[in-house]
Amino acid sequence: MLPVPEGTANQDFTVSDQNGNHYPAQLVNDSLGRPRVLFNAEVPAFGYKQFYIDKNSINLKTSAKITKLNNGNYQLETALYKLIINPKTGGTISSLYAKKLRKEFVDQRNPIKFGGLRGNFYRDGGFKTTWDAPATVKIIENGPVQVKLEIRGKINETDFTEIITAGNLQPEINFDLLLDWKQNVGIGEDTPKGTYKLTNYQKAFYNDQTKLLAMFPLNLANQKVAVNAPFDVTESKLKNTFFSSWDSIKNNIVLNWVDVADAKSGYGMAIFTDHTTNYAHGENFPLALDVQFSGMGLWGRDHTLTGPTRLHYALMPHAGNWNKGNVWATSARWNEPMTALADVPDLKSSASMVTARSPGLMLTSAQQKDSNFTIRLFNVSDEANQTVNLNFDFDRADLISLDGKEISQLTDASFTGKNKVLKLQIPQFGFRTIRFTKAVSN
8 A cells, every 4th residue: 555645535546557557556554544556566575666646547457346135145356265254244255256266265154154153151051152142243344356245243242243344355354353342251161169270180271172263164075184383384194182180182273364275176275373373173063263262271270351352364265285286385475565665766677676476485684794694595486496596796605504604606507697596495394595796786
């Protein structure tokens, strides 16, 4: 998003680049209520591209829109997806259809509602859900670049608000959840007062099935779970993520994303989260994210509710498994979005310092110190032969260790052509750190 130029807030406008290409644009308000210009920008890797806001309107074809249907449901549609939001079931999603994949991702036979919340409120009668009561739905933005709607409802008499945002060409669908707790309620499995002991094998807070969960029953058979970790991906071979004692602990932690795929059908669904939290999944238990626990927890501490709960997450349907579906790269972009600057000095129309030819090669670090430039490349893909375009000059390139010590010099044999195309062997989940001496940008 870019600030609106002076005098254009109430005028028609379009966005263009130096090559005369035009981009659909939309006037929106940021979190502080300031008018901003929103458009889809394609920018080179580790680089920039200049765009211009013009005081005229060009009719560009687009398809992002929200429609209220005759039955009271809301249809949210972009170039990639069509979602149906049902206010009668707490604003849950009754359909998520991926157009290009021609695939419905919601298990519509499951009584658990997709995108709904469920948890055991042990002081208030047991399990409660957001689909127990209707919600109100309000359209906030209605295209052409982005659509956004607001859902307001209750769970166990606590107000919740969820904002669903979808960009016309964005592969992920964003959700911003707010639970406005007014008092401390018990959520999860209860530990009766005076019964907690550090030496107990079984502890109530181990049980994720009773915590407040965001639920996602998927229309995928033969579900296989993969979840990322620092510089790694683990693929679960367990029947479920559940345990009740410390000697049977399972890995149920999600750092940035968790993915469920069906190898036979060739489809999958990734969930990105801005919280390091737990996920839940089992043979007869849908994929879910832990949203809240309140009660006796680790080391005998009473984990109480002292303020609102906020969670930002996103869904991305895809073909293939997490690797084929480009899940890691999309998560990296989602967690570290582009930065837009206004009124910058004239430069070349676009430029990139470092460009990987494979979407599975990540630039995880770049540091400039004096005249030396150091980068770290991490390979997510199963392709070890990697090629990188370097659009800057340098005197020498060295592979170095994490503590900065030289491992070996990269000789001319590592480079091809005048544009310094670097060829490296990096195994899957491996990384290389390279220091360029006397680096100068072109």
